[in-house]
Amino acid sequence: MDDEGRSGGGAADEVGAFLDLACLTYADDGPERWAEAAALLVAHPDLPTRDVHVAAAVGDLTSLRALLRADPGLADARRPDGRTPLMCLAYARVPQDDPYGSARLLLDAGADPDAGVLLGGQAPPFTVLTGCFGxxxxxxxxxxRHPQGEALAALLLERGAEPADGQTLxxxxxxxxxxxxxxxxxxxxxxxxxxxxxxxxxxxxxxxxxxxxxxxxxxxxxxxxxxxxxxxxxxxxxxxxxxxxxxxxxxGDVPAVARVGTPVGVRAFAAAGGDLDAKVHGRTLLHHAAWLGDVELVAALLEVGADPQVLDDDHAATPLGWAEWGCAPVTADLLRPITP
Structure with a gap:
């Protein structure tokens, strides 16, 4: 057994590949990576039984229980990148069987609710809570966000996690x-x-x-x-x-629309004659709302005349382009019929 969970050699390579694809990295994230992770798990269905981090990432309560029974110290085992099983559970974006039960089992076995890593050596840390909130x-x-992020975060906070989580904020x-x-x-x-x-x-x-x-x-x-x-x-x-x-x-000289962040604010700003298409940091508020998937804000902007054809300064992309890149299908659907 090594520090990565239980396996070595080629199995460890498969474990590392799966976890790198399954978990948020804050470098190159997106649905295509999680689909690759799911395919890797189909090819190697025994991975959760071999490694505690994989078992946690897929919320496999049965495998977790067996691994911890054999070695209780695995509850807080760290991978070379510093991730613990509880972190892998919180950052994974692949289907999970029982994430809440798995988190509770790990905490009962002594997992640290404040576990985290400094990405690039920089503060603040990316903690278990950070992964839950996404x-x-x-x-x-x-x-x-983790699909059960609020419930998991509430459990962590009840078990003593520090609420002052700068990266989440x-x-x-x-x-x-x-x-x-x-x-x-x-x-x-x-x-x-x-x-x-x-x-x-x-x-x-x-x-x-x-x-x-x-x-x-x-x-x-x-x-x-x-x-x-x-x-x-x-x-x-x-x-x-x-x-x-x-x-x-x-x-300094920032367009007034930068201080408009709600549908109510957008309508009031438009009624006062404000420029909805002014760019802040090279993009319009419609670009920003489309990227966030904020349907209400996009609808309000379009309702009062925001231009869906304006290109941002950095990528020469429309708000629709931002929605599509940001994997925001609902706002993309709103913009697609009105974007050439």
Whole structure:
């Protein structure tokens, strides 16, 4: 047996290939990779019985139980890239038999609910919670939430996971959905000392208070009124201080549409004569909403006259192109009939 679970040699190569394809990497994610992982599992159906990380990634409770019975230390075994079985479960985007039961079994066996890795050596860490909540710079279509992400996250938080998860807050800040914030705030986000990762990383890791202040700034800057209200209801109304501002603050000569983030805001902005097609960072709000798969926001923009044929500056692509690249089929379907 080696540190990768239970197998060596060629079996270890198959295990590594499967996990690299099945789990979010935050480098080259997308449905085609998960389809390859599924095909690899069909070709090697015994992989979950041979390796604890694969068993966790597919939520195979029976195989997990047998492997842990033989070696309880496997509950927190780390692969060469640092991933634990619980991380593989949270980051996998292949069909899983019983992810919740498997997560509970691993936690009962001593798995660390705060396990994580520093991608590229950079803070904040990508933790188990980060994998549950999903999303990120490639968008929710290519880096989706775990199908049972909220239930898994609630279990982790109940078992002591630190709610001040900076990578989750970053990955989920681009869209309007606040379900992650409601759960994290209910478990103490913004309070306390930051837990194990703050102790490990020191000043490289933001304090919980600063993490929330950055969210306040983002919500205000981007017109996310529901998010601002949610944070205020928990007592968070102050953004980052001027001497250490948010790295994402909208400053300088930025088009006003950059601060419009909701369907209600879009309609009010259009009624006031605002330019809906002005580009922010080289793309329009319609590009952004299409990529996110935000059907309500796309529909509102089209309703008040946003142009679906505008090309972005970097890729010369329409909003439809962004939706298709972002694996957002519903917004793509809205845009396809009106995009030459």
């Amino acid at each position: 999303e990120g710079e490639q968008g929710p279509g290519r880096q989706p 970053y990955d989920r800040m681009f869209s309007r959905d606040d379900s992650h914030l409601r759960l994290l705030l209910a478990h103490g986000l913004g309070r306390g000392d930051g837990g194990v990762w703050r102790r490990r990383l020191g000043e490289r890791q933001d304090t919980p208070a600063r993490m929330v202040a950055l969210q306040v700034d983002w919500a205000r800057d981007h017109g996310l009124t529901d998010r601002a209200a949610l944070l205020a209801a928990h007592g968070f109304t102050e953004g980052a201080p001027d001497e250490r501002p948010s790295p994402w603050r909208l400053r």
